[in-house]
Amino acid sequence: IIELKNIFKIYTLGKTKLYALNGVDLSIQKSDYLALMGPSGSGKSTLMNIIGALDTASSGTYILNQQEINQLNDNDLAQIRNKEIGFVFQSFNLLPRMTAIENVAIPLIYAGISKTERLERAEKALNSVGLSDRMSHKPNELSGGQRQRVAIARSLINNPSIILADEPTGNLDSKSSADIMNIFAEINEQGNTVVMVTHEEDIAQNAKRIVRMRDGKIENLYENRR
Amino acid sequence: IIELKNIFKIYTLGKTKLYALNGVDLSIQKSDYLALMGPSGSGKSTLMNIIGALDTASSGTYILNQQEINQLNDNDLAQIRNKEIGFVFQSFNLLPRMTAIENVAIPLIYAGISKTERLERAEKALNSVGLSDRMSHKPNELSGGQRQRVAIARSLINNPSIILADEPTGNLDSKSSADIMNIFAEINEQGNTVVMVTHEEDIAQNAKRIVRMRDGKIENLYENRR
Numbered sequence: 001i002i003e004l005k006n007i008f009k010i011y012t013l014g015k016t017k018l019y020a021l022n023g024v025d026l027s028i029q030k031s032d033y034l035a036l037m038g039p040s041g042s043g044k045s046t047l048m049n050i051i052g053a054l055d056t057a058s059s060g061t062y063i064l065n066q067q068e069i070n071q072l073n074d075n076d077l078a079q080i081r082n083k084e085i086g087f088v089f090q091s092f093n094l095l096p097r098m099t100a101i102e103n104v105a106i107p108l109i110y111a112g113i114s115k116t117e118r119l120e121r122a123e124k125a126l127n128s129v130g131l132s133d134r135m136s137h138k139p140n141e142l143s144g145g146q147r148q149r150v151a152i153a154r155s156l157i158n159n160p161s162i163i164l165a166d167e168p169t170g171n172l173d174s175k176s177s178a179d180i181m182n183i184f185a186e187i188n189e190q191g192n193t194v195v196m197v198t199h200e201e202d203i204a205q206n207a208k209r210i211v212r213m214r215d216g217k218i219e220n221l222y223e224n225r226r
Numbered sequence: 227i228i229e230l231k232n233i234f235k236i237y238t239l240g241k242t243k244l245y246a247l248n249g250v251d252l253s254i255q256k257s258d259y260l261a262l263m264g265p266s267g268s269g270k271s272t273l274m275n276i277i278g279a280l281d282t283a284s285s286g287t288y289i290l291n292q293q294e295i296n297q298l299n300d301n302d303l304a305q306i307r308n309k310e311i312g313f314v315f316q317s318f319n320l321l322p323r324m325t326a327i328e329n330v331a332i333p334l335i336y337a338g339i340s341k342t343e344r345l346e347r348a349e350k351a352l353n354s355v356g357l358s359d360r361m362s363h364k365p366n367e368l369s370g371g372q373r374q375r376v377a378i379a380r381s382l383i384n385n386p387s388i389i390l391a392d393e394p395t396g397n398l399d400s401k402s403s404a405d406i407m408n409i410f411a412e413i414n415e416q417g418n419t420v421v422m423v424t425h426e427e428d429i430a431q432n433a434k435r436i437v438r439m440r441d442g443k444i445e446n447l448y449e450n451r452r
């Protein structure tokens with residue numbers, strides 16, 4: 001369902017060109033569970049942003065669910081981002097002046113859900129990540145790992161068919177990490193696709209396949225025998 | 227050099243009182259190397275902020291280098307924060323409109339160092355964390371792990387005698403993490419004190435002592451036999 005061919009992402013700073021992605025080919029099937037690993041700065045977040053339709057490649061093709069992404073108009077793209085894809089950002093990107101429950105409910109506004117149902121579903125999502133007693137806290141009244149879990153809850157709220165999680169356990173202790181891995185396993189067993197960036201080998205072991213990047217390219221890709 | 231006795235940190239939200247720190251006693255000697263671990267929300271960052279004189283306790287005493295912290299005036303506190311203590315924040319706290327080298331040089335402005343020397347020293351610090359080719363990038367032109375390394379470089383620039391690092395390798399791959407652990411080991415061998423929050427057992431193994439927190443209290447504390 002995700003087909004990336006010869007993807008380049010080039011930044012121009014003054015006279016230098018920086019190849020954040022330097023010719024990436026990647027195929028992801030429905031209900032795949034991929035761990036994306038690699039050194040700091042190797043292009044993982046850049047690749048995730050392109051897969052998530054949050055950024056466009058400088059060149060190459062991206063076919064998502066049989067549609068060429070750069071042929072779609074803004075409305076179609078927004079629809080995909082909101083309904084098909086759940087994104088957990090490496091730096092969470094929570095709205096600072098809204099509470100945890102309000103932050104989690106935001107994707108449902110776009111989906112046209114009533115306020116009562118939005119808050120009910122947001123409460124349920126926060127419960128599933130262990131934050132039922134932090135719902136009315138704003139981000140600056142939460143710990144780092146609590147903010148990360150709010151971001152995870154928000155990504156799940158629309159029941160997306162593709163979860164893209166960039167370092168979802170980077171600030172979590174082993175128990176909280178295990179809870180998140182259980183959630184992702186469950187989502188994947190229901191037929192959804194999970195792509196997760198991680199720098200921790202133990203976390204990567206939860207995936208079906210492990211893809212390693214280096215210097216803007218995919219270095220190797222192997223099945224994860226568990 | 228760090229003596230915390232019966233430290234409480236209480237937040238009042240509406241009618242509820244939240245005990246982020248619920249009676250903490252901790253002694254840290256000169257050239258100690260402590261790893262602080264515990265579940266998400268257990269009070270690690272709150273404790274670090276109090277040790278770093280960035281926040282004040284609701285009650286209890288904190289003696290730093292034989293001085294009771296809440297007896298000091300603002301000037302003395304600012305001096306300590308700038309010259310004695312290097313702080314790596316869990317969320318980095320870089321200034322978005324300045325480049326990496328400018329961000330790293332900031333603590334030296336307060337110290338009254340000339341601009342030429344500031345940029346020289348900042349360049350050296352960025353070099354030590356592997357970012358010599360990213361000096362003129364702004365934070366939004368850097369990867370998550372690169373921002374983390376800029377925050378680490380900034381904390382070291384004044385050669386502080388106490389390093390407080392909150393999840394310094396949360397976004398780093400194994401090679402970058404190893405580089406940071408080597409830097410901390412070196413600083414510690416020179417007689418400086420390191421306190422590091424981490425959720426990764428391998429990273430904690432670099433420390434001399436491991437302190438575990440739970441629900442705002444210290445649960446146990448043991449020597450790390452390496």
Ligand SMILES: Nc1ncnc2c1ncn2[C@@H]1O[C@H](COP(=O)(O)OP(=O)(O)OP(=O)(O)O)[C@@H](O)[C@H]1O
Pocket residue numbers: 134137140141142143144145146171172173237239244245246264265266267268269270271272273316
């Ligand atoms: N301003 C605030 N108002 C209310 N509660 C707060 C505030 N700041 C923090 N808290 C609460 O205090 C507790 C301790 O927070 P702290 O950031 O110290 O946790 P932590 O151990 O660093 O967690 P993590 O591993 O997730 O970073 C958390 O449960 C958090 O919700």
Ligand SMILES: Nc1ncnc2c1ncn2[C@@H]1O[C@H](COP(=O)(O)OP(=O)(O)OP(=O)(O)O)[C@@H](O)[C@H]1O
Pocket residue numbers: 011013018019020038039040041042043044045046047090360363366367368369370371372397398399
């Ligand atoms: N706007 C930009 N302008 C210039 N260079 C950029 C920009 N954004 C990212 N980069 C560079 O692109 C490279 C890839 O960045 P990316 O965020 O994808 O890395 P990453 O693999 O996610 O790293 P990390 O593990 O540290 O999060 C980095 O070297 C970074 O410096």
Ligand SMILES: [Mg+2]
Pocket residue numbers: 044045046090166369370371
């Ligand atoms: Mg990244």
Ligand SMILES: [Mg+2]
Pocket residue numbers: 143144145270271272316392
């Ligand atoms: Mg914390």
